[in-house]
Amino acid sequence: MKNICEKAMNDKSLVSIYTDRNETDSFLVGFVLASSEQFILIQSVSSDGLNDGLELCETKEIYRVDINGKYESKIMKLWKNANQEVVYKVPQDITLASFAAYTQENNYMVSIETCNSELHDSFGLVENVAEDHIVIKGYDKYGAEDGLNYIKFDCITRFSCDGIYERNIQAIIQ
Numbered sequence: 001m002k003n004i005c006e007k008a009m010n011d012k013s014l015v016s017i018y019t020d021r022n023e024t025d026s027f028l029v030g031f032v033l034a035s036s037e038q039f040i041l042i043q044s045v046s047s048d049g050l051n052d053g054l055e056l057c058e059t060k061e062i063y064r065v066d067i068n069g070k071y072e073s074k075i076m077k078l079w080k081n082a083n084q085e086v087v088y089k090v091p092q093d094i095t096l097a098s099f100a101a102y103t104q105e106n107n108y109m110v111s112i113e114t115c116n117s118e119l120h121d122s123f124g125l126v127e128n129v130a131e132d133h134i135v136i137k138g139y140d141k142y143g144a145e146d147g148l149n150y151i152k153f154d155c156i157t158r159f160s161c162d163g164i165y166e167r168n169i170q171a172i173i174q
Contacts, residue, residue, distance in 0.1 A: 001062040005032045005040045008065070012086075014072045014079070017042065018064035019057055019158075020118065027064075028055055029075055031086055034094040035059070041094050043086050046164060049078020053108075053163030054088055056099050061116075061157070088162075096153045100129045109166035110136065112151060113158035122149040123169070143172035 008015045009032035017040075018027045030042040030052070040059055044052040066072060091098045103110050104126035111120040112134075124146070128135040132153055138146035160166070 001065055002035060002037070002040070002059050004065045004067075005059070005062070006035050008032050008067055009035060013067050014045065014076045015042075016066040016069070016072060017057070017062055018066075019061040021063060023118075027066075028057070029072070030055065033086070033088060033090050034092050036094045039094050039096070039099075041090055041099065043088055044160070044163060045075055045079055045084070047075070049075055049080075049082050049084065050164070051084055051087060053166060054090070054099075054161050055163075056094070056096070056159040058157055096134070096156055096159065097129055097131075099159060100126050100134045103161045104129060106162075108161040109139075109170040110159065110161040111163070111166060112136065112149075112156055112160075114151060114155045116157045122151055123166075124149065139169060139173060141169065143169055 016027045016029050020026045028042055030044040032040055033043055034041040039056050042055045044055045046052040112122040114121045122136045124136040124138040127137045134151050136149040138149050140146045
């Protein structure tokens with residue numbers, strides 16, 4: 001699947017990426033911005049055709065990629081009608097550490113899934129990127145501070161930032 005994602009990245013194709021084998025109707029839609037052996041980075045697009053931030057997911061979890069289907073064509077029309085564009089300049093050598101540093105440098109609110117939980121296990125701003133872990137200044141859904149989260153890199157299965165939900169919470173805390 002990595003090669004298919006890289007081709008989509010080079011062609012600037014909108015893709016649907018499936019990673020959850022238990023919920024086969026759940027998928028990410030967006031543009032592949034970077035790829036490595038372990039991860040792909042996607043500029044996510046909402047079902048309304050709007051920028052929905054960045055999603056970093058494990059390459060090994062991808063079991064299906066759709067390109068140029070009816071759904072992707074519909075989302076692309078909405079994207080263009082809303083005058084959206086790819087807005088992120090991301091590191092091409094994508095690792096958890098480089099992506100975490102990127103989100104910290106840009107002060108993006110992040111959501112982190114651990115151990116394939118399918119939940120936002122940690123939500124907040126990156127405080128520190130260490131050799132084997134990340135430190136998140138946590139916030140709840142109302143924008144209140146919620147302590148520090150120390151998360152080992154090898155437990156992170158999905159890492160997103162600057163999506164619609166994250167931008168809404170960030171607007172509340174500023």
